[in-house]
Amino acid sequence: MTLPLPLQAAAEARLATQSGDRRKESAALTAAYKAGGSSAAVDLGAYLATRMPATFAAVERVLAEVARLRPGFAPASLLDAGSGPGTASWACLQHWPGLQSVTFLDDHPAFLALAKDLARAGPPQLAAAAALRGRIEALPAGLEADLTVAAYALAELPVAAMAAAADRLWHASRQLLVLVEPGTPQGFARLRACRSRLVAAGAVPVAPCTHALDCPLEGGDWCHFSVRLPRLRAHMHAKAASVPFEDERFAYLVLARDGTPPAGGRVIAPPHRAKPGMSLRLCTQGSVEVRHIARRDASAYKRLRKCEWGDLVGAPDQQEDGQ
Numbered sequence: 346m347t348l349p350l351p352l353q354a355a356a357e358a359r360l361a362t363q364s365g366d367r368r369k370e371s372a373a374l375t376a377a378y379k380a381g382g383s384s385a386a387v388d389l390g391a392y393l394a395t396r397m398p399a400t401f402a403a404v405e406r407v408l409a410e411v412a413r414l415r416p417g418f419a420p421a422s423l424l425d426a427g428s429g430p431g432t433a434s435w436a437c438l439q440h441w442p443g444l445q446s447v448t449f450l451d452d453h454p455a456f457l458a459l460a461k462d463l464a465r466a467g468p469p470q471l472a473a474a475a476a477l478r479g480r481i482e483a484l485p486a487g488l489e490a491d492l493t494v495a496a497y498a499l500a501e502l503p504v505a506a507m508a509a510a511a512d513r514l515w516h517a518s519r520q521l522l523v524l525v526e527p528g529t530p531q532g533f534a535r536l537r538a539c540r541s542r543l544v545a546a547g548a549v550p551v552a553p554c555t556h557a558l559d560c561p562l563e564g565g566d567w568c569h570f571s572v573r574l575p576r577l578r579a580h581m582h583a584k585a586a587s588v589p590f591e592d593e594r595f596a597y598l599v600l601a602r603d604g605t606p607p608a609g610g611r612v613i614a615p616p617h618r619a620k621p622g623m624s625l626r627l628c629t630q631g632s633v634e635v636r637h638i639a640r641r642d643a644s645a646y647k648r649l650r651k652c653e654w655g656d657l658v659g660a661p662d663q664q665e666d667g668q
């Protein structure tokens with residue numbers, strides 16, 4: 346789950362030209378995001394060193410699930426809304442190298458310039474990407490793409506703009522809409538609100554949901570996942586980190602214009618493994634259940650023993666996917 350080598354090299358080259366106290370800037374960036382602040386005032390170098398590897402890893406994990414669930418999906422055009430440095434576009438091109446056109450949209454000119462700059466190191470479609478300054482909640486009606494992605498962008502919109510943002514992003518998506526947010530209760534709440542609104546408008550959940558019914562999570566519960574990524578040298582330095590990896594928590598939602606939600610249940614918490622067997626917390630057809638799989642139930646245990654948080658497992662009488 347590491348950055349593509351040309352992106353990593355381009356980011357490192359860019360960082361090498363910048364002076365400043367990376368640790369101080371990174372600490373300021375982390376504090377700003379934790380306080381719910383926007384990217385408007387963040388240091389671009391600090392973003393490249395400390396956030397881009399993690400947002401890339403989360404988006405990549407989500408796209409891998411999309412590619413697995415929709416093997417025939419072959420988008421020709423991509424809209425990367427709230428593109429920042431173009432992170433999600435790089436991940437999309439890894440999965441769908443047949444993409445012909447890419448559009449970066451952001452309301453921050455410095456991020457757009459950075460996205461264009463890094464894209465020069467990428468494949469031709471990325472190097473030729475269009476860069477559009479604009480706001481997600483006011484996307485022009487004519488701006489459409491087979492695949493629209495908004496990664497870690499909704500978090501920066503005022504709550505009052507969320508409904509318009511959801512509607513515009515959906516309108517722009519000819520086939521699929523992918524939303525990725527920080528794996529916090531707030532990130533999940535934003536996605537849940539988009540889900541209710543867009544499912545009512547006819548959108549079909551592709552992942553992580555296995556149904557189009559109301560989200561069954563209650564109280565303070567929130568649906569989120571985790572991806573582990575190695576820390577690059579610049580990242581270790583910027584964060585004064587001592588371990589060479591980090592775990593990025595993310596929430597996501599993929600919606601399609603056609604098809605049906607996948608069958609089965611999504612594992613929405615780390616599996617609990619013990620001597621007598623294992624327990625999986627699953628979101629299934631409109632409800633959350635804990636499924637116990639006894640070790641003595643050899644065939645079910647064998648099918649599910651390697652199952653991980655975030656996997657999709659088959660309905661009880663179906664072949665399990667989590668192997």
Ligand SMILES: C[S@@+](CC[C@H](N)C(=O)[O-])C[C@H]1O[C@@H](n2cnc3c(N)ncnc32)[C@H](O)[C@@H]1O
Pocket residue numbers: 383384385396397400401426427428429430431432433450451452453456479480481482495496497498501502
């Ligand atoms: C946290 S960064 C995420 C960047 C990139 N998608 C990624 O995953 O690394 C959020 C980006 O959204 C942009 N943004 C914030 N509010 C926006 C809005 N209303 N319309 C368009 N872009 C916005 C910011 O300028 C910033 O580039």
